[in-house]
Amino acid sequence: MKHISSRDNPAYKRVLRLAGGKRETQAENSHADHHVVLEGVHLCQAWLQHIGSPELALFDAQRLEHSAELGALARALDAGLCLSCEPRLMKGLSQVEHGQGVCFVVAIPTPPLPASIDHNCLWLDRVQDPGNAGTLLRTAAAAGIKHAYLSPGCASAWSGKVLRSAQGAHFVMAIHEHVDLLSAHGRLAVPLVATALEDAAALYETKLPPACAWLLGNEGQGVDPALLALADERVFIPQAEDVESLNVAVAAGICLFEQRRQQHAS
Amino acid sequence: MKHISSRDNPAYKRVLRLAGGKRETQAENSHADHHVVLEGVHLCQAWLQHIGSPELALFDAQRLEHSAELGALARALDAGLCLSCEPRLMKGLSQVEHGQGVCFVVAIPTPPLPASIDHNCLWLDRVQDPGNAGTLLRTAAAAGIKHAYLSPGCASAWSGKVLRSAQGAHFVMAIHEHVDLLSAHGRLAVPLVATALEDAAALYETKLPPACAWLLGNEGQGVDPALLALADERVFIPQAEDVESLNVAVAAGICLFEQRRQQHAS
Numbered sequence: 001m002k003h004i005s006s007r008d009n010p011a012y013k014r015v016l017r018l019a020g021g022k023r024e025t026q027a028e029n030s031h032a033d034h035h036v037v038l039e040g041v042h043l044c045q046a047w048l049q050h051i052g053s054p055e056l057a058l059f060d061a062q063r064l065e066h067s068a069e070l071g072a073l074a075r076a077l078d079a080g081l082c083l084s085c086e087p088r089l090m091k092g093l094s095q096v097e098h099g100q101g102v103c104f105v106v107a108i109p110t111p112p113l114p115a116s117i118d119h120n121c122l123w124l125d126r127v128q129d130p131g132n133a134g135t136l137l138r139t140a141a142a143a144g145i146k147h148a149y150l151s152p153g154c155a156s157a158w159s160g161k162v163l164r165s166a167q168g169a170h171f172v173m174a175i176h177e178h179v180d181l182l183s184a185h186g187r188l189a190v191p192l193v194a195t196a197l198e199d200a201a202a203l204y205e206t207k208l209p210p211a212c213a214w215l216l217g218n219e220g221q222g223v224d225p226a227l228l229a230l231a232d233e234r235v236f237i238p239q240a241e242d243v244e245s246l247n248v249a250v251a252a253g254i255c256l257f258e259q260r261r262q263q264h265a266s
Numbered sequence: 267m268k269h270i271s272s273r274d275n276p277a278y279k280r281v282l283r284l285a286g287g288k289r290e291t292q293a294e295n296s297h298a299d300h301h302v303v304l305e306g307v308h309l310c311q312a313w314l315q316h317i318g319s320p321e322l323a324l325f326d327a328q329r330l331e332h333s334a335e336l337g338a339l340a341r342a343l344d345a346g347l348c349l350s351c352e353p354r355l356m357k358g359l360s361q362v363e364h365g366q367g368v369c370f371v372v373a374i375p376t377p378p379l380p381a382s383i384d385h386n387c388l389w390l391d392r393v394q395d396p397g398n399a400g401t402l403l404r405t406a407a408a409a410g411i412k413h414a415y416l417s418p419g420c421a422s423a424w425s426g427k428v429l430r431s432a433q434g435a436h437f438v439m440a441i442h443e444h445v446d447l448l449s450a451h452g453r454l455a456v457p458l459v460a461t462a463l464e465d466a467a468a469l470y471e472t473k474l475p476p477a478c479a480w481l482l483g484n485e486g487q488g489v490d491p492a493l494l495a496l497a498d499e500r501v502f503i504p505q506a507e508d509v510e511s512l513n514v515a516v517a518a519g520i521c522l523f524e525q526r527r528q529q530h531a532s
Contacts, residue, residue, distance in 0.1 A: 165513075
């Protein structure tokens with residue numbers, strides 16, 4: 001395994017540049033070279049399991065010697081893709097306080113927008129908080145959803161914080177970013193179901209379609225009224241009086257698993 | 267309204283000391299004087315609505331002049347409790363990037379441990395992440411739960427991050443911290459229901475009790491086995507295969523609202 005001991009190493013410099021992109025909000029020029037750094041044992045294992053080989057794998061030289069987990073990961077990869085790295089350089093790459101000694105460089109999957117959106121899916125309208133966006137993806141994956149459509153103004157799906165919150169959901173779903181949801185509505189072959197606080201039916205009194213596009217909106221402002229006007233169903237989650245509404249990811253979990261419950265019951 | 271222009275002002279120094287307590291994990295000596303700083307318009311409004319007057323309210327002098335929201339808040343309070351404060355001093359108190367120009371100093375409610383725990387409630391075993399702890403409280407409040415019991419090792423319920431995530435849930439619930447859940451089990455007059463991945467029944471095939479103690483565990487390790495052994499019911503949320511389990515707050519949301527659904531259906 002090649003060893004990196006200088007921060008002038010061109011491979012290291014590239015990874016550092018990629019890892020330094022702390023863009024948590026989508027921008028046109030983000031991820032300009034369409035690669036991203038996955039950090040930590042769990043994310044790297046999940047990538048390997050669901051997608052395959054990374055383009056490059058960096059290991060903390062010192063930890064690699066002592067960790068069975070890192071050793072197993074390295075052995076699972078083509079040796080030519082693996083680089084060992086001085087601990088201080090590895091630390092420089094990390095976005096978290098205690099790194100885990102491994103990073104993968106991978107190409108960001110960019111699935112084409114389907115001509116017909118005929119599957120159960122998540123539509124996120126300006127969900128800004130990276131923790132919420134990641135938890136939404138994790139929740140959707142657990143509910144068996146395979147597609148997410150994110151409007152401009154959503155947290156950048158491949159930022160470190162979203163990746164960490166999503167716990168590998170990215171690798172079992174097709175994530176479509178920068179989607180103009182108003183235009184994409186023309187491709188929709190399943191009902192559009194929005195969570196809304198007004199003019200909405202109680203979730204549990206609604207016969208939920210087996211497949212639909214679940215439209216969830218910005219944490220403060222909710223769904224864009226123009227989009228909401230296109231919804232085929234508007235549902236609300238009946239909750240206790242005189243308290244704040246639910247967090248968007250929790251609300252999504254309740255809706256998606258109620259849909260699963262109804263499916264399995266019928 | 268009295269005005270503070272120096273950081274040597276004794277009232278300011280006290281608030282600064284309280285606000286600086288960035289203890290996100292419970293410690294025996296945390297909040298030693300049992301007061302906490304609530305930051306932001308929403309939390310302060312919620313305190314006023316649900317609990318009443320703060321001990322002290324600090325306003326950003328400059329913002330107070332221009333904000334109708336802050337003005338209304340100040341007028342709702344006894345003038346003797348209100349202090350205006352130089353913007354730079356106010357900024358020094360803030361735990362967030364863009365403060366909202368108001369802080370309340372309040373006494374932390376310390377409800378006594380009930381002799382009999384006979385209500386629907388949340389039992390949190392070492393839920394470490396402040397965002398998760400706060401979202402759990404917010405979710406429980408939305409589900410109509412009025413009591414939460416937190417073990418040692420949980421995030422400190424009255425830390426800034428938990429308060430922000432909980433969105434005022436603290437003020438409609440009795441939050442019991444540092445509770446030895448194993449001992450508290452002796453006070454339990456309702457079933458203990460745990461979420462677990464093994465030896466558990468599917469949530470939707472379980473007739474959930476109208477009131478129970480919902481036991482939720484640490485993000486990585488789950489519920490302490492000694493506690494889990496005391497559970498009357500163990501339930502799991504049926505999810506898609508080959509993906510990560512749900513975030514603890516999302517899992518709680520699904521369970522608590524399934525309980526509400528069953529209650530309303532019966």
